[in-house]
Amino acid sequence: MTDAPAAYQVLARKYRPATFADLIGQDAMVRTLKNAFEADRIAQAFLLTGIRGTGKTTTARIIAKGMNCIGPDGTGGPTTQPCGVCEPCRAIAESRHVDVLEMDGASQTGVGDIRENVLNSVQYAPSSARYKIYIIDEVHMLSTSAFNALLKTLEEPPAHVKFIFATTEIRKVPVTVLSRCQRFDLRRIEPETMIAHLKGIAGREGAVVADDALAILTRAAEGSVRDALSLMDQAIAHGAGGETGAEEVRAMLGLADRGRVLDLMDLVMQGDAKSALSEIGAQYADGADPLAVLRELAEITHWISVIKISPDAADDPTAGPDERARGRDMADRLAMRSLTRMWQMLLKALEEVAVAPNAMMAAEMAIIRLTHVADLPPPEELVRRLSDAPPAPPAPSGTSGATPSPSPGGGSMQARPVPGGRTGGAAPAVAAASETALARFHAFDQVVELIRANRDAKLLIDVETGLRLVRYVPGRIEFQPAESAPRDLAARLAQRLQTWTGVRWAVSIAGEGGGATIAETRDAESDALRQAAEAHPMMQAVRNAFPKARILGIRTHDEVAAEAAAEALPEVDEEWDPFAEE
Ligand SMILES: [Zn+2]
Known part of the structure; x- marks a missing residue:
């Protein structure tokens, strides 16, 4: 890298936070650190955990600066507002401070690395700074023996030594190490915060990025500031001076148009295979990747399912107002059963499309299948229609007059008084x-x-x-x-x-x-039910769509209702809010 003014610096680097105030979305951690610094109770070791791109190493450097900052006049003490201009601050920012050692746990995993980088120098006082600080990134990658070697120092660290560990996989860090660290969980950046952040930086860069484009970038970054900034970098380059719109960003990311995928979803859920096919065909003609379309369908299916459970999910800041309204509407109309079925089929379809020699053909087949299944009534409705259908052909074996005849569509043998049974002609008189x-x-x-x-x-x-x-x-x-x-x-x-x-x-x-024996009658009944089910137009539609489908079991409407009643959750106190903070 060069300091020449003409050199372009990528946004993620240029806007890398230099102070705690610059860290976005990590207010809880910043507050705790501030209190600790002010009370002069700085922990011996910190452990920063979070997904990639949430700023763990950046935070580690800011903490290191705060501990070693001497202020512009050279007389300052540890602070949560490192000045950024004193020699220690600048040296740490440029990763060249002799007393701040950075080690990558992913590549230096052995006990030898720990000995060389940490243990051999840990007992010596810092050469110029207040503290000797060891920053170990991806600490979970260290070998067991490396951890053990480190542990001895962690148990009784010299007063001038501080450790800052960072990890993406907290569960792989031994509890013996965990227990000796002050732990901070760096959170994914909330979409609102991210969008505002991106907007601010775009403004400072003099770039015009449309709001819906920022929303798409935010969704793609999945909570990582670094990823979001890298993507925005590319997007601005794509925009080439003019306004960067949603369409450019979508094209850049290979995403499908969400509005049009919502149209497709509507058609699929209506079971309108013809229109659904022509819609995906039109999207394909406009350059959409079939795989991206199905992936978007799956994402929408998930989103709508979540809205059904908690309606607030509709207020997703990465969705436009129109999308939110449509999401809410679909959540009202679609049954959870249809949505979960759709989800399962889409997962399978995604696999197929990924390996098919022609992705578009595979996607079309998936859409056809989806429209068939989405159109099917739920099983209980299917059975209700079966019960209303003309009675099944009579059971093959004859039944004696005294045995109750099987009721069409009914499940179990029903106790039914036999008319005239008590005065049966051949029966002898029965004692009173x-x-x-x-x-x-x-x-x-x-x-x-x-x-x-x-x-x-x-x-x-x-x-x-x-x-x-x-x-x-x-x-x-x-x-x-x-x-x-x-x-x-x-x-x-x-x-x-x-x-x-x-x-x-x-x-x-x-x-x-x-x-017939009772067992034979029962078998005949279930055969009759099965035959009726097989002969039913809905089942034939299923057959056409899934030639290999077999009827594994038949449940009558009463059975389904009884089961649903048994599974129904007890009513919950209205005041109880599962999302309320304690
Ligand atoms: Zn400073």
């Missing part, structure tokens, strides 16, 4: 005393329920699979045994029923005339 005890067993179903209630699993299975009911009246069961039926089924059933009801039951075996 028994009549009361048997009153609650109108139908054979209730007998099965009794077995279930008494938890006799073996009997239950034998009855469900081995018993073909021929005739039933309360107190009297006639059945034809299925092949699998155990020989003692009749005797065992009679004995148990007598025990449980206190009334004698006549259980007899017939050679023919039995209906």
Whole structure:
């Protein structure tokens, strides 16, 4: 680098903060440091952590300057407002101060590096400054033995020594080191702060950058000032003297036009495949990268999902007023289920588009798939439509008159009184005393329920699979045994029923005339439901879109409703605000 006036200095370097006042978005840390300096309680070691570009090394240098600054007149003490003009301040700013040693933990990871750079010199007094300061960047990269060597000094550091560590991965720093440092978490810069910062610098540079362009730069920088400034540097160069607009910045970053992607999202969610295809085609013709469009779709899907949970998210300063309104509107209209489904499909589509020989074709296929799925009603709605549809074809196996017929679309066997059951023609008269005890067993179903209630699993299975009911009246069961039926089924059933009801039951075996077993009926019902589902136009639409789709399970509307009720969160006190500060 040269000091010649003609030399261009990149913005990130030119506007690198020189004092705590220049640090943007880190107010909490600055306040704490100020208090410590004023109380003359400067920690022995600092640990600065945060994502890349939040100013960790810059902050480390400012702290070093503050500790060693002697003021313009050479008589000042440690300060949070380093003067920037005294010899120590200038030497530190230029990384040439003999008592301020900077070490890169990423490249100097071994115990030998620590010994050479730190341990060998740590006991000597600083040659010119107040403190000897060791700045170790990316400290988490040090080897275990290097950490151990460092630890001895950290435990009992000489009074003239200070350490400043910086790291992007705090979890990799041993707790023994953590516990000996004052820790500062450098935060991502909030979008509002970043936009204002960029605007200020653009103004000082005499460059005109449109507000929506600044918003796009801010979004792309993801909270890193350094990245934001580098991007703005390029953007201004792209603008070549005139105003730098959103379009140039988007082109520079390879981003899709958010407004148009919102249009596309609308069409997809309406299930309008034709219009969605022509929209993405138009964007492609205008130079949009298909991958960027899908990525933007995914980002919007995420954003809208978050707005559904917390409506404040719509006030994203990197989104224009029009986008915010549309985001809110979509959050109102779209079901969370559709959004999560869309998200999953987009993740998959992004992979496909990235590896497809023709990205646009892959993107178009993804859009077609998305429109099909977005258009599908949620499963509970699908089942409701199925229930309203004409009843399924009758189950293949016949059912005896006494067995309740399967209800179309219904899930479980329903207990239903059999009309005239109690006065069945062939049944002998039942004693009056028994009549009361048997009153609650109108139908054979209730007998099965009794077995279930008494938890006799073996009997239950034998009855469900081995018993073909021929005739039933309360107190009297006639059945034809299925092949699998155990020989003692009749005797065992009679004995148990007598025990449980206190009334004698006549259980007899017939050679023919039995209906389907309960298990067979149940299977037939689920087959019928499955057939109805398979035959339903919605399922056929699914088939067309996903030829390999299989029905894995069918849940009736009642089941879904019951499940939803069980999962519903308890109501929360209205006053409770999860985002309130404590
Ligand atoms: Zn100074």
